[in-house]
Amino acid sequence: MDFQDYQGVWVFIEEKDGEIPSVSLELLGAGRKLADKRGVELAGILIGENIKPLAQTVFEYGADTVFIYDQPIFKHYRTESYMKALLDCSNKHKPEIILYGATSTGKDLASAVATDLPTGLTADTTELDVEEETGLLLASRPAFGGNIMATILCKKYRPQMATVRAKVMKALTPQPGRTGKLIEETISLKEEDIRTKVLEIVKETTKKVRIDEADIIVAGGKGLGSPEGFQLVHQLAETLGGAVGGSRDVVEAGWIEHPHQVGQTGVTVTPKIYIAIGISGAIQHIVGMKNSGLIIAINKDSEAPIFDACHYGIVGDAFEIVPILIEQFKAALTREEVGYVREV
Amino acid sequence: MLHIVACIKQVPDTKIIKMNPKTNTMDRRTAPAILNPYDAHAVEEAVRLREKYGGTVSVVTMGPPPAVKAIKKCIEIGADEGYLITDRRFAGADTLATSYALTKAIEKISKSNPVDLVICGKMTIDGDTGQVGPGIARRLDIPPLTSVNKVVEINQAGGFAVVHRKLEDGYEVVQSSLPCLLSVEKTINEVPYSPFPNMLKAASYQPHIWSVDDLEDVDIKQLGLKGSPTIVSKVWAPPKPEGGTILEGESQEQVEQLLAVLLEKKELFSAKEGV
Numbered sequence: 001m002d003f004q005d006y007q008g009v010w011v012f013i014e015e016k017d018g019e020i021p022s023v024s025l026e027l028l029g030a031g032r033k034l035a036d037k038r039g040v041e042l043a044g045i046l047i048g049e050n051i052k053p054l055a056q057t058v059f060e061y062g063a064d065t066v067f068i069y070d071q072p073i074f075k076h077y078r079t080e081s082y083m084k085a086l087l088d089c090s091n092k093h094k095p096e097i098i099l100y101g102a103t104s105t106g107k108d109l110a111s112a113v114a115t116d117l118p119t120g121l122t123a124d125t126t127e128l129d130v131e132e133e134t135g136l137l138l139a140s141r142p143a144f145g146g147n148i149m150a151t152i153l154c155k156k157y158r159p160q161m162a163t164v165r166a167k168v169m170k171a172l173t174p175q176p177g178r179t180g181k182l183i184e185e186t187i188s189l190k191e192e193d194i195r196t197k198v199l200e201i202v203k204e205t206t207k208k209v210r211i212d213e214a215d216i217i218v219a220g221g222k223g224l225g226s227p228e229g230f231q232l233v234h235q236l237a238e239t240l241g242g243a244v245g246g247s248r249d250v251v252e253a254g255w256i257e258h259p260h261q262v263g264q265t266g267v268t269v270t271p272k273i274y275i276a277i278g279i280s281g282a283i284q285h286i287v288g289m290k291n292s293g294l295i296i297a298i299n300k301d302s303e304a305p306i307f308d309a310c311h312y313g314i315v316g317d318a319f320e321i322v323p324i325l326i327e328q329f330k331a332a333l334t335r336e337e338v339g340y341v342r343e344v
Numbered sequence: 345m346l347h348i349v350a351c352i353k354q355v356p357d358t359k360i361i362k363m364n365p366k367t368n369t370m371d372r373r374t375a376p377a378i379l380n381p382y383d384a385h386a387v388e389e390a391v392r393l394r395e396k397y398g399g400t401v402s403v404v405t406m407g408p409p410p411a412v413k414a415i416k417k418c419i420e421i422g423a424d425e426g427y428l429i430t431d432r433r434f435a436g437a438d439t440l441a442t443s444y445a446l447t448k449a450i451e452k453i454s455k456s457n458p459v460d461l462v463i464c465g466k467m468t469i470d471g472d473t474g475q476v477g478p479g480i481a482r483r484l485d486i487p488p489l490t491s492v493n494k495v496v497e498i499n500q501a502g503g504f505a506v507v508h509r510k511l512e513d514g515y516e517v518v519q520s521s522l523p524c525l526l527s528v529e530k531t532i533n534e535v536p537y538s539p540f541p542n543m544l545k546a547a548s549y550q551p552h553i554w555s556v557d558d559l560e561d562v563d564i565k566q567l568g569l570k571g572s573p574t575i576v577s578k579v580w581a582p583p584k585p586e587g588g589t590i591l592e593g594e595s596q597e598q599v600e601q602l603l604a605v606l607l608e609k610k611e612l613f614s615a616k617e618g619v
Contacts, residue, residue, distance in 0.1 A: 016512075076516070079478065079488050104510070108490045111439075111478035118440055120573030123473035142582065144358050144470060151578040195487045195521040199506070203514040210512075215612050240606075241613060248359070258531070264472070272612055283582060284358075294609065295588070296602065302590075311588040312605055314598045324599045332603060333613060 003096070003135065006158040008065075009035040010095040012086065013044045013058055014105055015051055023101035023166040025061045030169035031099055032062040034130045034137075041065055043095065047085045049075040055182055060174040065181045067093070073189050076198040077105050081189060083112045088187050090117065095159045096135050099128075102163035110163050120154030122162040126287070128169070137162065146264040146284035167212060167268045167291070211260060216242030217271045219262055219289070222249040223278025223299060224318065230255045232322050233277055239326045245269065245289075247279050263288035277318045281306025298322070346399030346500060348390040348461045349450055350423065351480065352383040354407050354414035355470040377410065379417040382465025386528050388535045389495065390463050391422035397498055400424050400457065404449050406434055406442060412551055419546035420538035426551035427453060433556045436569030439471070443479030444566045448559040450484065460500060462486070462525040477527035487520045493529040498522070 011027040013020055028044060035042040043065040044058035055066040069085040086109065090098065098113075100106035102124045114121035127140035127149075136153060137160040143150040154160045211217055218240065220233035230250060237244045244260055251261040262269055264284040274292035278299060279285060286309045289295065297310035298318050307313040314321060356375035390401040403418040404427040405411050415426035429449045437445060450459060462484070464477035474490070481488030493515065494508035503522050508515040510529055538546075556562055565571060591601045 079490075104491045104512075107474050108478060108488070111475040112482050112488060114475070115440065115443060115479040115482040118573065121439065121473075121475060122574060123439075123471075123475055138577075143472070143579070144356075144361060146582070147358065147361060149580050149582050150576050152574050153577045154573050155575065157573045195524075196489065197519045198516050199519055200517040201511070201514065202517065265469070273606070273609060282359075287582065294605070296605070307590065308587040312602065313588055313590045314602060315590060316595060316598060320595050321599060324595060325602060328599055328603050329606070332607060 001156075001158060003158055006094045006096040006135075008041045008043055008093070008095045008097075009038070010043045010045055010067075010098045010159070011063070012098065012100045012106065012109065013046045013054070014101060014103065015046065015048045015054060018054075020054055020057055021101070021103075022171065023103060023106075023164075025057075025171040026166065026169040027099045027101060027164055028058065028061040028063055029171045030128050030164065031097075032172060034097060034128060035064075037130055037132050038096075038135055040096070043067060043093075045086065045089055046070075047074050047082050056179070057174070059180045060176060060178050062172045063180055065183060067183050067185055069185050069187065071186060071189070073191060073194070076201075077109075078194060078196050078198065079108055079112050080196065081194050082109050083116065084189060085185075085187055086113050087116055089185060090159060092185075097130070097137050098159045098161045100161070100163045102165045107163050110161055114161055117157070117159070119157040119159060119161055120152075122152040122154070125162045125164045126168045128162065128164065136160075142264055142284075142287050146282075146287045165268055167270050211243045211245055211262070212267050212269050214243035214269070214271050216240050216273045216275075217245045217262070217269055217289075217292075218242050218275045218277065219245030219247065219279060220250060220255075220277050221247040221279030221285075222253070223280065223301075224250075225278075227253075227255045229278075229319070232318060236275065236277070236322055236326055239329055240273075240275075242271075242273070242275075245274075247282070247285050276306055276310070277322065279306055280304045281309055346393060346397050346460045346498060347454075347457045348393060348399065348401050348463060349453060349459050350383070350387045350390045350401065350403045350418070351446055351450075351462065351464045351477070352387065352403050352405045352414060352418060353380045353468050354378070354405065354411040355380045355468050358469050377413065379414040380465055380468045380470075382467060382469070382528075382530060384417075384421060384465075384535045385530050385532055386463045386465045387418045387421045387423055388533050389526075389528055390461075392533065393461070393495060393498060394422075394424075397500065399460075402427060402453055404429070404446060404453065406430070406437070406445050406449070409553075412553075415551045416546040416549055419549045420542045421535060422538075422542055426549070427554065428551050429554045429556075429559070431555040432568075433564065434568050436572060437567065438572035438574045439473055439475040439479055440573055441567055441569075441571035443476050443483055444571060446476070447480050447483040448562055449554065450480070451561075452554070452559055460523050461498065461505070462523070464525065464527045466491070466527055466529055474527065477525060481525035484523075484525070487524045488527070489518060489520055489524055490527045491529060492526045493532050495526070495532075
């Protein structure tokens, strides 16, 4: 394998209901930095049906080139069909690095592609860098439940691949009108060659929980003592107009469901305000919320590690403090005529 | 009669593991070895499908000899047979080398009783990757179905399975030809307490134990550290956050200070519905 043949940084661009999810745009931002350091091109790879209009967005967020596979067979994501397109593109154009979002689709696709190429794949990366001369990708990730960080290398294979967590990298400010090279590719793939079929897509009618999109999160931990005690978190969240989060412990105890879990094995969040109540602050929790704008911790134990990770901390009994906070917050809002009083 | 193989792993309980702050290594003495929690759901699902359609549940794992304990746990859940592949030559495997070794084991298991379905947990709590399941599927050349939170039907006569794959805002119903590989979410089932007869069986159960030499057509170069494209170059403790201001005083005073901090961001609270 001659590494000279492998040039350029690629990002697999996801598509959902005709739009590009933010994780793919974040990866273009991260990929741009790697490509600039190496002095190579940044490319996006788009696979789907009727997705050509999205190429413009990919250019605006930093790509020099867009590879596009726009065929009816790619209407739904399926591992085998998407994998074949990606393998085709990679074998033809030979990138040195391919990045994927650490989403269910990104991980599914990357795992399959890595096995077939074969090459190394680093999961759930949170830091990326590249050696300018060698092109070696330095992919770092939390390991062992977030207890340590590890840098993973893939020295003997190309392309080097990583899945990257959402909300960790920064998207560039889009440049309207920015354009690049559009390369349209096709592969001959018959429906009967694909062994899976999507029969139906069911959208859940219940409002989906997306705490990663909330500006304000109130999160609770085992320190609240019981499912009843955890209601305090709901009350404060409701007062502040925020979403509810939980530590791994309370999710495992069944006080709240998994989509609310913040941390390494849950969701990474970056709200403007994060309030942690009764959460001790295990490292696996901290990695999921440390980039929040304003972090407030309330905990009885003055030694709890959460106080190292917060901007403001209160050592005290949440059951005493939070009700006062709720009451005073409501009063303050009325007083200051912020224009918002929550009735329900 | 279905033959279902569940892939499992024994892992250190990362939730309670302590790190040696000097060396940044895990102090394994502090962490009990457990059956990877996601895999318990994989085995449970396999057992439920066997109860519905009839057949056999085999579990397979790669690991050091004490991993027998994790297999026994699977027997408690209801698995029929367990296979441990253990050999120094497997050591140091990343996900690519792990999927290779497990595939070789499944191929051998399949020789005496062809496998219809492979089930894996979503990921392990020590590796946290979720990459091994799809890797096995590619190597066996069967369709991988990840994020599965319901098995609707296994139709052996028709040669297909129908499952639900979890999406961010719902799920998709997917049909796949058999055999296929499912990697399942924790929400697919609840693992009940093991029935007493299973516990008795597990206590005396001895799994099949295979070394590299017991497997067939193995390319030694693809095993263990040698067969792993990725290497860990550096391990470090995550930077310790600096810590913030502790608000002192009685509860009333603490709240007042906190409120002042919150109201600096009052634009966030203006006329907006809660989430």
